[in-house]
Amino acid sequence: MNEQDKVGLGSLNELELYRLYESLYRIRRTEEKIADVYPTDKIKSPVHLSIGQEAVSVGVCEALEPGDYVFGTYRGHALYLAKGGDLKKMIAELYGKVTGCAKGKGGSMHLVDVANGVMGTSAVVATTIPNAVGYALGIKQQNRRNIVVSFFGDGAIEEGVFSESINFAVLKNLPIIFVCENNNYAIHSDIARRQSISEITDQVKPYGLPVRKIVDNDIFAIKNYVHSIATQIRQNNMGPVFVECMTYRWLEHVGPGSDFQLGYRSEDEAKKWMETDQLLRLQQYIKDEDRLQIEHAIDEEIEKAFEFAEQSPFPSEDELYTEIFKV
Amino acid sequence: MSREQTFTEAICEATHQLMEEDDSVFVMGLGVDDPKAILGSTKGLLDAFGPDRIFDTPLSEDAMTGVAIGAALAGRRPIHVHIRMDFLMLAMNQLINVAAKNHYMYGGQQYVPIVIRAMIGKSWGQGAQHSQALHSFFAHVPGIKVVMPTTPYDAKGCLVEAVSDDNPVVFIEHRLLHYQKGPVPQKLYRLDQGKARVVVPGSDVTLIGLSYMAIECFRAQKYLESKGVKAEVIDPVWLVPFDLDTIIKSVEKTGHLCVVDNGWTTCGFGAEIISQVIEKLQYKLHIKVHRMGFASVTCPTTTPLEDLFYPNARTIASSVYRLLKPEQSSWIPEEREDLKSVEFKGPF
Ligand SMILES: Cc1ncc(C[n+]2csc(CCOP(=O)(O)OP(=O)(O)O)c2C)c(N)n1
Numbered sequence: 096m097n098e099q100d101k102v103g104l105g106s107l108n109e110l111e112l113y114r115l116y117e118s119l120y121r122i123r124r125t126e127e128k129i130a131d132v133y134p135t136d137k138i139k140s141p142v143h144l145s146i147g148q149e150a151v152s153v154g155v156c157e158a159l160e161p162g163d164y165v166f167g168t169y170r171g172h173a174l175y176l177a178k179g180g181d182l183k184k185m186i187a188e189l190y191g192k193v194t195g196c197a198k199g200k201g202g203s204m205h206l207v208d209v210a211n212g213v214m215g216t217s218a219v220v221a222t223t224i225p226n227a228v229g230y231a232l233g234i235k236q237q238n239r240r241n242i243v244v245s246f247f248g249d250g251a252i253e254e255g256v257f258s259e260s261i262n263f264a265v266l267k268n269l270p271i272i273f274v275c276e277n278n279n280y281a282i283h284s285d286i287a288r289r290q291s292i293s294e295i296t297d298q299v300k301p302y303g304l305p306v307r308k309i310v311d312n313d314i315f316a317i318k319n320y321v322h323s324i325a326t327q328i329r330q331n332n333m334g335p336v337f338v339e340c341m342t343y344r345w346l347e348h349v350g351p352g353s354d355f356q357l358g359y360r361s362e363d364e365a366k367k368w369m370e371t372d373q374l375l376r377l378q379q380y381i382k383d384e385d386r387l388q389i390e391h392a393i394d395e396e397i398e399k400a401f402e403f404a405e406q407s408p409f410p411s412e413d414e415l416y417t418e419i420f421k422v
Numbered sequence: 423m424s425r426e427q428t429f430t431e432a433i434c435e436a437t438h439q440l441m442e443e444d445d446s447v448f449v450m451g452l453g454v455d456d457p458k459a460i461l462g463s464t465k466g467l468l469d470a471f472g473p474d475r476i477f478d479t480p481l482s483e484d485a486m487t488g489v490a491i492g493a494a495l496a497g498r499r500p501i502h503v504h505i506r507m508d509f510l511m512l513a514m515n516q517l518i519n520v521a522a523k524n525h526y527m528y529g530g531q532q533y534v535p536i537v538i539r540a541m542i543g544k545s546w547g548q549g550a551q552h553s554q555a556l557h558s559f560f561a562h563v564p565g566i567k568v569v570m571p572t573t574p575y576d577a578k579g580c581l582v583e584a585v586s587d588d589n590p591v592v593f594i595e596h597r598l599l600h601y602q603k604g605p606v607p608q609k610l611y612r613l614d615q616g617k618a619r620v621v622v623p624g625s626d627v628t629l630i631g632l633s634y635m636a637i638e639c640f641r642a643q644k645y646l647e648s649k650g651v652k653a654e655v656i657d658p659v660w661l662v663p664f665d666l667d668t669i670i671k672s673v674e675k676t677g678h679l680c681v682v683d684n685g686w687t688t689c690g691f692g693a694e695i696i697s698q699v700i701e702k703l704q705y706k707l708h709i710k711v712h713r714m715g716f717a718s719v720t721c722p723t724t725t726p727l728e729d730l731f732y733p734n735a736r737t738i739a740s741s742v743y744r745l746l747k748p749e750q751s752s753w754i755p756e757e758r759e760d761l762k763s764v765e766f767k768g769p770f
């Protein structure tokens with residue numbers, strides 16, 4: 096066992112370790128199954144898969160409490176599941192069924208599970224960042240102890256609304272953690288082609304909030320850091336924190352396939368990330384018989400979720416006109 | 423005029439020729455120089471003109487629109503590309519408060535020759551934030567021209583016209599039109615702005631389709647033939663400036679007007695067309711009118727609801743039939759295989 100793993104494992108108990116593994120495994124297998132099913136065209140919705148990036152959502156969400164809230168992006172399957180979003184409802188949503196988490200009206204890019212604190216995901220980059228800030232403001236005004244986490248990609252930093260939101264969150268000392276999932280690309284565009292200051296944390300620091308960069312997708316480091324700041328925000332009224340998690344998207348920007356043939360990035364570059372896959376990393380530390388049991392149960396859960404989606408009805412015609420306004 | 427091109431090829435060729443002809447033309451936008459080249463519509467431009475004339479931008483629509491405006495003030499002619507019209511919502515301040523205003527507000531001392539290429543998504547679960555068609559927003563504001571061509575031929579000729587114009591032009595492309603093929607002359611040509619196109623002549627009803635809906639109207643016209651109804655199908659092509667004359671001429675003949683907008687009907691361009699026609703003809707003629715467009719809801723992703731959300735050839739034919747023959751029992755044609763994916767190509 097290397098030093099990093101020793102430190103990581105030392106920081107949690109067996110139950111916590113198992114939870115991390117379960118969550119990672121559930122997300123990976125679910126997305127693999129989505130990719131499998133995709134060619135059948137049953138999922139008539141663009142899908143932005145998180146395969147390779149799951150450790151960020153899982154590490155962060157496992158450090159939160161059930162009453163905390165997350166806001167995310169179109170690349171939201173991992174976040175939704177990591178935060179406890181209902182798997183059946185997610186798959187049904189992708190299938191456009193009335194039993195979906197948004198009754199089939201939202202699709203893959205607009206997952207939501209309010210009961211579990213998944214407050215929504217937007218197809219328009221950076222859009223949910225100020226909404227998360229506002230939610231944190233609301234929580235603070237009501238003297239609640241919960242925390243909001245805003246998830247976004249490295250591209251979102253470039254939108255004006257990101258800077259405007261960070262400024263306000265710091266100004267009002269709001270209970271929010273900003274999590275930037277830096278996978279180095281916005282679609283096919285390398286970050287170096289888009290940002291003048293090469294370190295995102297250097298861009299954010301001047302706003303006057305703690306910043307932290309976690310360079311290697313290390314799920315233990317992510318969980319531990321977020322847990323420590325979440326505790327401080329909860330207990331000491333600490334304000335916003337910015338966490339940059341370096342990670343890597345294995346598949347194409349949108350869709351189920353790989354895209355190395357396009358030539359904007361190399362397989363060589365990806366190799367390093369695939370070799371440090373957090374799922375495989377944790378796998379070694381779970382007892383074989385436990386692992387098989389966990390995996391078997393999750394495989395079955397996923398099968399059932401897809402069956403549920405297949406068998407659920409589409410929304411009826413009158414659903415088209417419901418929910419334009421709250422009545 | 424036998425050479426055929428897709429809509430995106432026509433746009434690409436027009437851009438290429440414009441850049442060759444005029445050094446001040448350049449292309450900017452998210453992904454314009456990436457391997458997919460905006461569905462091929464900017465393919466080869468990087469090789470031909472280098473990274474000063476075509477470049478990727480940060481994800482900063484607001485600032486980048488302001489930058490395009492600034493460059494235009496300095497004598498350049500930027501083409502700013504957005505793969506979804508929805509993203510223009512982040513750029514509204516610059517577009518509406520600056521681009522549309524400067525020429526007037528500064529007493530004619532400045533002008534802003536920018537072209538905004540904006541794409542409308544449809545179907546296959548694009549959903550709430552990737553399917554909006556907001557041409558009526560732009561047409562509402564004085565100082566911005568709006569064009570939404572349907573054929574490859576018009577795409578090329580109108581893009582050339584838009585880039586040559588000294589004002590901001592929002593150039594709207596429907597994603598379902600991108601792969602439609604049609605005849606496109608190789609040479610650089612310009613199509614007059616503010617000219618509608620009579621796609622099919624007819625005498626019983628004037629049927630106007632905006633952008634992709636022109637295609638559905640073209641199909642509807644074929645369905646209506648089977649009922650002996652002769653629809654005159656018109657594609658306005660330009661919303662600003664708008665060719666009212668062609669439409670007035672048609673309605674004077676038919677007395678019936680149905681506008682199928684590729685957008686929501688409330689406060690939409692369909693209402694605008696109908697008002698203008700009635701204002702002009704009300705003392706002369708008793709006109710029957712009908713508006714169609716997206717259902718007045720957010721676009722749902724699930725297919726059965728999405729199918730209801732959009733007008734299609736059959737629902738258009740059915741509505742037109744009711745408009746003409748309100749006393750008859752309602753009719754909706756059976757789907758015809760041969761009309762499922764019929765295209766209209768010109769030549770014109
Ligand atoms: C405002 C806006 N501009 C452009 C797009 C098109 N777009 C979709 S995803 C994307 C890249 C975003 O990159 P990043 O924030 O790094 O997230 P990632 O996809 O890498 O997870 C772009 C440019 C969009 N959805 N919204």
Ligand SMILES: [Mg+2]
Pocket residue numbers: 248249250276277278279280281282
């Ligand atoms: Mg990214």
